[in-house]
Amino acid sequence: MATQRTIRTWMAVDAVLVVVLLVLVVGRLAGGSGTDDQAGPSASPTVQVQGPTAPSTEPVSFRLPSGNIACTLAPGGVTCTIASFTYRPPAVAGCDGDTGHVLVLNADGFAFDCVNGPAPAVAGDDVPVLEYGSQVTSGAYTCSSATNGVTCTDDQGVGFVLARASWRELP
Structure with a gap:
């Protein structure tokens, strides 16, 4: 008899949990459907571009929508980080740390940077x-x-294409 009581108790607990889960799912679905701002108040800001480009003399930081790649552009150059990649990272002379996570493009050209310490994390919503x-x-x-990565170049066309699965130097 105690076994049947235990089974009934667990069935009641399961039923309550299922109802709570359904209420949460319905509430979540209904909460995002009646507004024009579907992303909600915690949505990430977007880099403001006007037309095909927004020239600036100020530093500009951005991330791709996935958050895996983030870059900072300034009049002196570009630095991009990639949190997760599947390509074989290149060797950097004299580097005792990791390579493959940080790419730099400046007046000296394109290069991978040596990282001592933890790899960069996925870019945050900020x-x-x-x-x-x-x-x-x-x-x-x-x-x-682009959906297949980021392309960064200087005004001479020197630069790189970076994606989770590959990288390529330009031109």
Whole structure:
């Protein structure tokens, strides 16, 4: 008899949990459907671009919508970080740390940077998003966001393409 009572108790607890879960799911779905701002108040800011590019002489930081790649452009150059990648990282002479996570483009050209310490994390919601299909410019440097990664170049076309699965030096 005690076994049947235990089974009934657990069935009642399970039923209550299922009802609570359904209420949460319905509340979550209903909460996002009646507003024009579907992302809600915690949405990430976006990099403001006007037309195909927004030239600037100020530093501009952004992340791709995935958050895996983040970059900072300034008139003096570009630095991009990638939190997670599957390509084979290049060797950097004299580096005792990790390579593959930080790329730099400046007047000296393109290079991977040596990272001593933990790898960069995925960019947070506080970093503005550069939507896919958009680009931003600071000084002589332009970065373009796409579903297959980021492309950053200087005004001579020197630069790189960076994605989770690969990287490529330009031109």
